[in-house]
Structures are given as structure tokens and as C-alpha cells.
Amino acid sequence: MSRSNGEGSVYRRQDGRWTGAAYVLTPEGTRKRKAVYGKTRKEAYDKLAALQDKSRAGIAATPSRLTVKEFLETWMRDVQEARLSPATFQTYEGYIRNHLVPVLGAKRLGQLTASDIRAFLAIKSREGKSPATVKQLHAILRSALQHAMREDLVPRNVAKLVVVPTPPKQDVEPLTPDEARKLLKAAKGSSWEALWTLYVGLGLRRGEALGLRWGDIDLENGYL
Incomplete structure (x- = not known):
């Protein structure tokens, strides 16, 4: 798996990963040392060979200044x-x-x-x-x-x-029948009356209610 002088090198890092490094063509037309990585020596070797093949064909390596x-x-x-x-x-x-x-x-x-x-x-x-x-x-x-x-x-x-804690599950406290009646009474006559009626009457989630189209509603048969 050794490479000739000037063809780059393959070595193992302290974290156990294998690295292949060689000088390759850059978008600026110069040659800079670039590294590739693999879980095994062969994987790093093959990636390095592919990178160098592209360089020899005039295909520049990805710029290291990529933000x-x-x-x-x-x-x-x-x-x-x-x-x-x-x-x-x-x-x-x-x-x-x-x-x-x-x-x-x-x-x-x-x-x-x-x-x-x-x-x-x-x-x-x-x-x-x-x-x-x-x-x-x-x-x-x-x-x-x-x-x-x-x-x-x-x-x-x-x-x-980076470990991110799983958000705690929030308990939902539903409206009482009296609270639901008060809500519908307050919404009556407003532009949101139909939406609140769907929320309370069918228990739809916000995305479900807002995603409804006229084609989803059969007013004659009372079907949604």
C-alpha cells in the first residue's frame, strides 16, 4: 500500500482514522497539500488516488476557504x-x-x-x-x-x-365544555369562526386545519 516519492502519503491518526495527503491542483491554478480520510488504510488510499487522478485531469480540489x-x-x-x-x-x-x-x-x-x-x-x-x-x-x-x-x-x-437534550414532553390540558362554549361564543361572527369551530369540534391540529381546501369539504353530506 506504499506510494512512490511525490505521490503523497497515507498514515494513521491518533483518533484511529486513516489520512491520505498529497499536493493537488487548486481553483487558483496552484498546488496545495490536501487531505482525505477513511476508516481503513485502503479507504484512505483509494480516496487519495481518486483525488490525484482528478488533479492530473485538471479538476481542481475543493477550496479550503469554503465557508x-x-x-x-x-x-x-x-x-x-x-x-x-x-x-x-x-x-x-x-x-x-x-x-x-x-x-x-x-x-x-x-x-x-x-x-x-x-x-x-x-x-x-x-x-x-x-x-x-x-x-x-x-x-x-x-x-x-x-x-x-x-x-x-x-x-x-x-x-x-454535541449533545442536545430532548425537549421535555409538554402535558396538554384540554378545554372544559364550558370553556369551549365560551371560546366559540367569542369567535362567533369573526373571520376565524370556522377555524375555531374545527379546532374545538373535531380536535384538528393547526397544520391539519390550515391545510384544508374547499375540495376537502362536502357541505351537502356533512363530510370533511
Whole structure:
């Protein structure tokens, strides 16, 4: 598994992972040392060989100056858009644009650490974001970094080193019959009367009620 002089090297790190490193072509037209990683010596060797084959063919390696913002935008556009439903994609995009990018976006992807992620999540908690939102932000970042690791953009997924507590389950105290009657009386005649009637009468969740279309309703037969 040895390589000739000038063809790079493969060695084992202290954490047990194998690393292959060699000088390859960059987008700027220069040659810089780049590393790839694998769980076994052969995996690292094969990744290094593939990287060097691309370099010899004139294909530049991914720039090391890639920022978290640039990576997340590319990940969403090229990977997640085809996988997610439109609604979920918009939710992810909003989390990234409004929360992840303002705090972590300018940092280089390869320099992102577990401490950075812990600090980011702590900031969001202090801002009053719910435990469920904090957990979702961590999940998005963990998923994105897992893809980055598969693409050899980072040596490991540092988000996996951060433990986020599971949000406590909230007990729901339903309205009493008297409270339900008062609510419907207060809503009577307002533009929200139909919505509140559905909530109280059928126990629909918010997403279920707001997602209804006229085609879902049969007024003649009283069917929803």
C-alpha cells in the first residue's frame, strides 16, 4: 500500500482514522497539500488516488476557504431540494438563513468545531428559542456536516460531538365544555369562526386545519 516519492502519503491518526495527503491542483491554478480520510488504510488510499487522478485531469480540489454559509447553500440547493418536500425545504432554508448563517456562516467549514456549535446553540437558547427549535437547528447542522464528511470536505462530523437534550414532553390540558362554549361564543361572527369551530369540534391540529381546501369539504353530506 506504499506510494512512490511525490505521490503523497497515507498514515494513521491518533483518533484511529486513516489520512491520505498529497499536493493537488487548486481553483487558483496552484498546488496545495490536501487531505482525505477513511476508516481503513485502503479507504484512505483509494480516496487519495481518486483525488490525484482528478488533479492530473485538471479538476481542481475543493477550496479550503469554503465557508459554512457557502457549503450550507450548496447543500440545500444540490442535495436537499430534491429530497425534501417544498414545505420542509422552506423550513430548513428559514432555519439556515435566519439562525445558522448569521452566527456561523462566515466561519470556514474546515475550521468549525464542536465548541463553535455549542456556543451557537447556547446563543439561541438565551435568545428564547424553544428546546425543540434548538434541537432542530442542531439536527440540520449535523445532517449537513455528515454530507460534508462523505464528500471529504471535513475529517469528521463535529456536530455529533454535541449533545442536545430532548425537549421535555409538554402535558396538554384540554378545554372544559364550558370553556369551549365560551371560546366559540367569542369567535362567533369573526373571520376565524370556522377555524375555531374545527379546532374545538373535531380536535384538528393547526397544520391539519390550515391545510384544508374547499375540495376537502362536502357541505351537502356533512363530510370533511
